[in-house]
Amino acid sequence: MLGAVAVGQTIVSGLLEGEDVLHTASALRLLGAEIERRADGAAGPTWHIHGVGIGGFSEPADILDMGNSGTSARLLTGLLATSPFTTFMTGDASLRRRPMNRVIEPLSRVGAQFLTRAGGRLPMAVTGAALPIPIRYATPVPSAQVKSAVLLAALNTPGDTTVIEREATRDHSEIMLAHFGANVRREQTQEGVAITITGQPLLKGSKIVVPSDPSSAAFAVVAACLVPGASLTIENVGLNPLRTGLFTTLSEMGAKIEKRNQRQVGGEIVADLLVQGSELKGVDVPPQRAPSMIDEYPILAVAAAAARGTTTMRGLAELRVKESDRLAAIAAGLKANGVKFEITDDSLTVHGGVVPGGGLVATHLDHRIAMAFLVLGMIARDGVAVDDVAMIDTSFPGFVALMNSLGAKIAPVER
Numbered sequence: 001m002l003g004a005v006a007v008g009q010t011i012v013s014g015l016l017e018g019e020d021v022l023h024t025a026s027a028l029r030l031l032g033a034e035i036e037r038r039a040d041g042a043a044g045p046t047w048h049i050h051g052v053g054i055g056g057f058s059e060p061a062d063i064l065d066m067g068n069s070g071t072s073a074r075l076l077t078g079l080l081a082t083s084p085f086t087t088f089m090t091g092d093a094s095l096r097r098r099p100m101n102r103v104i105e106p107l108s109r110v111g112a113q114f115l116t117r118a119g120g121r122l123p124m125a126v127t128g129a130a131l132p133i134p135i136r137y138a139t140p141v142p143s144a145q146v147k148s149a150v151l152l153a154a155l156n157t158p159g160d161t162t163v164i165e166r167e168a169t170r171d172h173s174e175i176m177l178a179h180f181g182a183n184v185r186r187e188q189t190q191e192g193v194a195i196t197i198t199g200q201p202l203l204k205g206s207k208i209v210v211p212s213d214p215s216s217a218a219f220a221v222v223a224a225c226l227v228p229g230a231s232l233t234i235e236n237v238g239l240n241p242l243r244t245g246l247f248t249t250l251s252e253m254g255a256k257i258e259k260r261n262q263r264q265v266g267g268e269i270v271a272d273l274l275v276q277g278s279e280l281k282g283v284d285v286p287p288q289r290a291p292s293m294i295d296e297y298p299i300l301a302v303a304a305a306a307a308r309g310t311t312t313m314r315g316l317a318e319l320r321v322k323e324s325d326r327l328a329a330i331a332a333g334l335k336a337n338g339v340k341f342e343i344t345d346d347s348l349t350v351h352g353g354v355v356p357g358g359g360l361v362a363t364h365l366d367h368r369i370a371m372a373f374l375v376l377g378m379i380a381r382d383g384v385a386v387d388d389v390a391m392i393d394t395s396f397p398g399f400v401a402l403m404n405s406l407g408a409k410i411a412p413v414e415r
Contacts, residue, residue, distance in 0.1 A: 008050075079153070089123065310350070
């Protein structure tokens, strides 16, 4: 997205070519950016983006289909909020169930207008503000998506726009905005951390090397922890401090995870991870850790199911509005496979030990639920079945083949 509104060419290597990213690229092409995939990189394909400059988007001739990606939909809405034309956006059945009100509210203050289905759901029409207004916005709940949407809207808004966070959330957007040339400032205030961006900067195309996604690496990390005698090295994993809550929690549980060759790439901390089979024990996961691992709770619940003792995870209300009601989906998957647990509106307690397995997990079109319970099947006595794996390609194309190459036995079942 930043390459699409920069001046000049951005070259990206190491890009995750999942359906979420491909849907985003297709949407940006419809808005006027030139995006080309080239099989010319020594370590894989590179993506070349010729940007249109800030405010340079053109009215798309078709509906933007964001597939399953809530992140893409919400962040792109930030850029559209200051593009003075009307854009129509939709997504798959899962995304059309997810509310957009949390970005609609602040972006309406900027001057954008929205028309949605009941409950702020897609399909949605966005009419961008011709004369956008800078705002000072305190996020009511910790959300990197909301923060990023407002900061992206600020790019084409004159003056200073500020987002205030009481709890820190992942800061990839701020790091990348600064990398492209935006003036981004952070200040501790009585309200929380204030992130301010000065509008209408000149963003310049850049070369970007994308680290391995810690949320994707999480599945192989937990699998290696759970399988006795396992040893696995995962290279070039992003270790942004606001994304490493799972690795911190696993270490507290007794996981053998060693960071090697730690370095900085494009402003982000990366390292190679050596993971070995471990005897995990239950722990209490504090609510303040949730923003740094909000996507990893399904796979943490799997680790907790196999650990010795009880694990309690708190502060999980955000999971209720993910691709599915993810908290309920985790609980249902545990129940189907004989794992004892207790659940509240925002917490989950898992009693670990031997996992009977043998159950069928309803994924509700949620890729992380599918991948997490496939990992549980690796150590469950009677295996685990999931009802669908097609949506895994939204975030992790080749997941099944990769896990099988590492020793998993994931295969279709006849019904």
